[in-house]
Amino acid sequence: MPAPEAWRLRFWRYVQKSESCWLWIGSKNEHGYGQLSISNRPAKAHRLSWELHQGPIPDGKCVLHRCDNPACVNPEHLFLGTQADNVLDCRQKGRQKGPPIRTHCSRGHALSGENLYVSPRGHRSCRMCRMQWMAAHQEERREYLRAYGALRRQKEKRHAA
Ligand SMILES: [Zn+2]
Numbered sequence: 001m002p003a004p005e006a007w008r009l010r011f012w013r014y015v016q017k018s019e020s021c022w023l024w025i026g027s028k029n030e031h032g033y034g035q036l037s038i039s040n041r042p043a044k045a046h047r048l049s050w051e052l053h054q055g056p057i058p059d060g061k062c063v064l065h066r067c068d069n070p071a072c073v074n075p076e077h078l079f080l081g082t083q084a085d086n087v088l089d090c091r092q093k094g095r096q097k098g099p100p101i102r103t104h105c106s107r108g109h110a111l112s113g114e115n116l117y118v119s120p121r122g123h124r125s126c127r128m129c130r131m132q133w134m135a136a137h138q139e140e141r142r143e144y145l146r147a148y149g150a151l152r153r154q155k156e157k158r159h160a161a
């Protein structure tokens, strides 16, 4: 990592401040986010802005825009969120192609708050249905064990001995 000052100085060369958004006039990626090359790797300008004004970005956190302007680097317009928030945010704003985000599961439970389960791969599912599915699965397992009850009892005896 180069000394922070190395990019700090370059950063301001590409910022055009306005009353509201601070526009990044340097290079942008395909999604319209400003980027600055640091050690030959593109770094997102709005993330650099966050680090510049607010400090380090905690692990696993994303810097998101309140103003829906990916080229904006105004720290006042930025906030921290999770990757799941980011995907949700992008889809809601129509910036990312993909199936429309579901607000309810197929059984009508709200996919939000406590009931929203986001898998490590970003798949959103219903916690209530998930639990019901697991309970049903457990029931299946119990059936299986009941069918082989005699065998199980033998095993238990062996374990106890
Ligand atoms: Zn803005």
Ligand SMILES: [Zn+2]
Residues within 6 Å of the ligand: 105, 106, 107, 108, 109, 126, 127, 128, 129, 130
């Ligand atoms: Zn559900």
